[in-house]
Amino acid sequence: MTLTDTNTASSRTAFIEKTPLALYVAPAKPSLIGLSRAELAEVLGTVGVPEGQRKMRVQQLWHWIYFRGFTAFDAMSSVSKELRAALAERFTLERPEVVAEQVSVDGTRKWLLRLPGDPESGLPHDVECVYIPDTERGTLCVSSQVGCTLNCSFCHTGTQRLVRNLTAGEIVGQVMAARDRLGDWPGGVRPTDGVIPTGDRCVTNIVMMGMGEPLYNFEAVRDALLIVADGDGIAISKRRITLSTSGVVPMIARAGAEIGCMLAISLHAVRDDLRNDLVPLNRKYPIRELLDACRNYPGVSNAKRITFEYVMLKGINDSIEDAKALVRLLKGIPAKINLIPFNPWPGSTYECSDWEQIEKFSQVVFDAGYASPVRTPRGRDILAACGQLKSATEKLSARERMALRAMAMTE
Numbered sequence: 001m002t003l004t005d006t007n008t009a010s011s012r013t014a015f016i017e018k019t020p021l022a023l024y025v026a027p028a029k030p031s032l033i034g035l036s037r038a039e040l041a042e043v044l045g046t047v048g049v050p051e052g053q054r055k056m057r058v059q060q061l062w063h064w065i066y067f068r069g070f071t072a073f074d075a076m077s078s079v080s081k082e083l084r085a086a087l088a089e090r091f092t093l094e095r096p097e098v099v100a101e102q103v104s105v106d107g108t109r110k111w112l113l114r115l116p117g118d119p120e121s122g123l124p125h126d127v128e129c130v131y132i133p134d135t136e137r138g139t140l141c142v143s144s145q146v147g148c149t150l151n152c153s154f155c156h157t158g159t160q161r162l163v164r165n166l167t168a169g170e171i172v173g174q175v176m177a178a179r180d181r182l183g184d185w186p187g188g189v190r191p192t193d194g195v196i197p198t199g200d201r202c203v204t205n206i207v208m209m210g211m212g213e214p215l216y217n218f219e220a221v222r223d224a225l226l227i228v229a230d231g232d233g234i235a236i237s238k239r240r241i242t243l244s245t246s247g248v249v250p251m252i253a254r255a256g257a258e259i260g261c262m263l264a265i266s267l268h269a270v271r272d273d274l275r276n277d278l279v280p281l282n283r284k285y286p287i288r289e290l291l292d293a294c295r296n297y298p299g300v301s302n303a304k305r306i307t308f309e310y311v312m313l314k315g316i317n318d319s320i321e322d323a324k325a326l327v328r329l330l331k332g333i334p335a336k337i338n339l340i341p342f343n344p345w346p347g348s349t350y351e352c353s354d355w356e357q358i359e360k361f362s363q364v365v366f367d368a369g370y371a372s373p374v375r376t377p378r379g380r381d382i383l384a385a386c387g388q389l390k391s392a393t394e395k396l397s398a399r400e401r402m403a404l405r406a407m408a409m410t411e
């Protein structure tokens with residue numbers, strides 16, 4: 001497959017996955033953000049810290065970097081002056097650069113983040129990160145790739161030709177950049193505009209639902225989420241971290257075993273023929289195999305349910321028969337169902353289901369025992385997905401904000 005093959009609607013069904021380009025070139029002075037404790041210890045070795053001291057020094061650095069959110073070494077008072085200077089000479093604590101910020105009246109914030117780009121053309125790579133505040137929690141929607149390896153037919157990110165995997169540092173860096181902007185570190189100053197949750201933390205939940213397929217960038221996503229969940233630093237519990245996948249079956253067990261966060265599955269169809277069209281990866285990993293992987297997801301239980309996302313596409317997957325089949329299909333799996341009204345984008349061939357149809361569909365799901373399958377906290381507006389906001393330079397519409405709330409999945 002050449003890159004140009006991916007550019008037309010007709011060719012989008014012709015392949016399953018794109019190959020990510022190995023375009024990332026670390027800056028001459030790399031950031032320490034995203035390194036594990038073991039990797040940090042190695043770094044300390046390179047600046048002359050004796051082995052016996054490294055564990056303790058790592059603990060100190062971890063506190064300054066991930067608990068306090070410091071962006072420079074020089075104020076780290078428990079670290080010796082010499083070590084601070086040695087680190088500052090060779091490393092930074094940089095996060096992705098925020099190049100645009102949009103704040104909506106209800107406090108939803110969207111940041112466009114700039115990452116090191118193509119070393120040949122010099123073109124930057126951008127990803128988006130969206131913050132959705134509510135009264136008691138704040139959810140951050142984080143990206144795992146520039147573009148996406150896959151090409152779901154209803155998803156705008158899938159149309160992007162370029163794919164680059166984010167590094168662990170760039171993934172953790174999104175969380176840190178968001179917390180910087182929100183004054184969400186100890187002693188930080190909160191923004192005065194928009195809504196901020198009432199508790200002592202602004203970012204309480206993470207959803208890997210921005211751009212990209214997280215299980216096609218497994219190691220970086222895993223390493224990043226383990227840092228985000230580390231109790232001595234950012235400390236967001238794994239129960240408050242949700243990874244959404246389009247169904248990369250062989251990686252699901254590893255995600256459970258090695259990350260242990262909450263899982264969401266982009267199901268969207270109850271029959272293989274339709275799912276093959278909507279989520280072409282289904283041709284590789286059909287529904288039955290996907291659901292088997294869910295049944296065996298490590299730790300799955302009624303207290304730790306898997307969320308099934310189902311985008312409502314008019315006349316495509318939204319019949320009452322589909323709703324009944326959905327309920328039958330998920331029988332025996334500890335599940336939550338999240339109906340997502342389709343958010344159209346320029347060039348998309350689908351329409352969002354009518355609200356009446358969504359309600360009827362939702363009723364079937366509700367009658368089967370699933371609580372509030374459509375998240376519409378306010379009104380009947382329709383919704384959007386995090387992964388497609390990058391293209392929209394205008395302010396988030398009311399609809400999109402509602403959508404983001406629906407996607408926040410923090411209940």
Ligand code: SAH
Nearest residue numbers: 155209212213244245246266309342343385
């Ligand atoms: N790649 C992962 C995570 C990012 S997409 C995945 O596919 O699960 C996050 C969610 O947004 C997925 O459920 C995806 O199917 C959904 N989505 C993508 N485009 C959408 C659109 N235009 N309208 C509504 N939901 C959409």
Ligand code: SF4
Nearest residue numbers: 148150152155158246
């Ligand atoms: Fe990629 Fe998810 Fe969009 Fe599919 S829905 S193209 S997997 S981001």
